[in-house]
Amino acid sequence: MHAWPASEVPALPGEGRDLRIHDTATGGLVTLDPGPVARIYVCGITPYDATHMGHAATYNAFDLVQRVWLDTKRQVHYVQNVTDVDDPLLERAQRDDVDWVELAEQETALFREDMTALRMLPPRHYIGAVEAIPGIVPLVERLRDLGAAYELDGDVYFSVESDPHFGEVSRLDAAAMRLLSAERGGDPDRPGKKNPLDPMLWMAARDGEPSWDGGSLGRGRPGWHIECVAIALDHLGMGFEVQGGGSDLAFPHHEMGASHAQVLTGEFPMAKAYVHAGMVALDGEKMSKSKGNLVFVSRLRRDGVDPAAIRLALLAHHYRSDWEWTDRVLQEAGERLDRWRAAVSRPDGPSADGLVEEIRDALADDLNAPAALAAVDRWVALQQEHGGEDTGAPGLASRAVDALLGVAL
Template identity: 90%
Template sequence: MHAWPASEVPALPGQGRDLRIHDTATGGSVTLDPGPVARIYVCGITPYDATHLGHAATYNAFDLVQRVWLDTKRQVHYVQNVTDVDDPLLERAERDGIDWVALAEKETALFREDMTALRMLPPQHYIGAVEAIPGIVPLVERLRDAGAAYELEGDVYFSVESDPNFGTVSHLDAATMRLLSAERGGDPDRPGKKNPLDPMLWMAAREGEPSWDGGSLGRGRPGWHIECVAIALDHLGMGFDVQGGGSDLAFPHHEMGASHAQALTGEFPMAKAYVHAGMVALHGEKMSKSKGNLVFVSTLRQDGVDPAAIRLALLAHHYRADWEWTDQVLEDAVARLGRWRAAVSRPDGPPAEALVEEIREALAADLDAPAALAAVDRWAALQDERGGTDEGAPGVVSRAVDALLGVAL
């Protein structure tokens, strides 16, 4: 599976700061110190309703992580998956009377278009669950053969008790885990499981549903969590720098994935930091496919909204915050984009070197994009009030906003 084209990231004078970011697993801020190549895995879409603003906000956050790292003169090895076979996708395809493969391809193509328009830097490896199956099967077999997994009526489940570090990502109590498991794709009430929280690794073939050769596992398809583990281990290995996604992935997805990987390798932790973006609401409720209260990037674009304004609307909120999309949020972003473009269109302006450092410092401090935007606002206000004599300043600001915030002026 191919990703989308990369927009050019302008080179800036000087060098960025190391990133301090909130780690869900420790509950505090950690300073990331990758080697020459920073490694990040971000969980991708299930392609049956793409790309809503909740998606966009999440990928915007991890795009900023990449840009901070690139500004430190590191390379970035970024991996993202596509869950292109799963119950919600199959259910939507049946509801709409469309082939599930065609639906997945259509929505994935739309997601690529939206990511390109929003200037999100693409992953080096963009891997679908279906194409990862040949790598998933051996991992499930290894877990089963090691006693970390067991069969139940042809399905294969992971035993959470096989990982002594289970629970160290989300730090939730068992009752909360059980509740969230039921809400987020698990089956805690299925009779015969060793532990209600045990997640499925391999689902035996069901009549009328797609299935693949699973070797000694029999025909079937992979569970959700093992999909990401197989892709991450194959392309990044253990101990990569950031595991990212929305806050609703901390449990069960990232918790279970970490345990799968740790049981497979005997190493801990799977990732040095678990980073989670907040949820976006509409009309007082979290945007979700199940509720249908979605605002789509493609719809906004079709309505003539500049993708740069959409991106500024996302950047106006701290990535970890839960916030609500309103018409006013978009109007403010459109107005800000207009002010910034007017400011950099003049031949000279106030000195910009200090502004670049302000943006760098804000982003290094747990991706504080609102503080970075406020710094640019102040420079643009000075430009509007009294201008300046630095001929290179507008160009510096334009390049810095592009390189560090992903907004083309």
């Protein structure tokens, strides 16, 4: 599966800062100091309805991670999956009487278009769950051979008790985990499971649903969590720098994935930092497909909204915060974009050297994009009020905003 084209990232003078970012597993900030190659895995979409503002906010956060690392002159090895076979996708295809493969391809293509328009840097590897199945089956078989998996009516489950570190990603108690498991694709009430929290690794073939050869597992399809584990281990190995996604993935998805990987490899931890973006609401409720309260990037683009304004609307909120999308949020972003573009179109201005360093400092401090935007606002206001004689300043300011914030002026 291919990703989307990369926009050019301008080079800036000097060098960026090492990233200090909030780690869900420890509950505090950690400073990441990768080697020459920084590794990041971000969980991708289930392509049955893409791309809403919640998606865009999440991928914007991890695009900033890439940009901070690139500014330190490192290479970035970014991997993202596409869950192109799963219950919600199959249910939507059945509801609309369309082929599930065609639906997945259509929505994935739209997602690529949205990411391109928003200038999100693409992953080096963009992997679908279906193409990962040949690598998933041996992992499930290995977990079974290790005694960490068991069969129940043809389905194969992972035993969470096989990982002594289970629970250390989300830091939730058993009652909260059970509640979230029921809400987020688990089946804690299924009779016969060793532990209500045990997640499915391999679902035996069901009538009318797609299935694949699972070797000794029989025909079926993979569970959600093992999909990402197989892809991450194959392309990044253990101990990569950032496992990312929305805050609703901390449990069960990232918790279970970490346990799968740790039992499979005997190593700990799977990732050095588990980083989670906040939720975007509309009309007082979290924006989600199940609720149907969605604002789509593609729809805004069709309505003539500048993608740079959409991106500025996302950047105006700290990535970890929960916030609400409103018409006012978008209007303010558009007005800010107009001011910035007017400023960099002038022939000269106040020195932008300090602005570059302010943006770098803000982003290195847990991706504080609102502080970075405020720094640009101050430079723009200074130029409007007092002008300046540095003919290179507008160009440097424009390149800094592009390179570090992904906004083309």
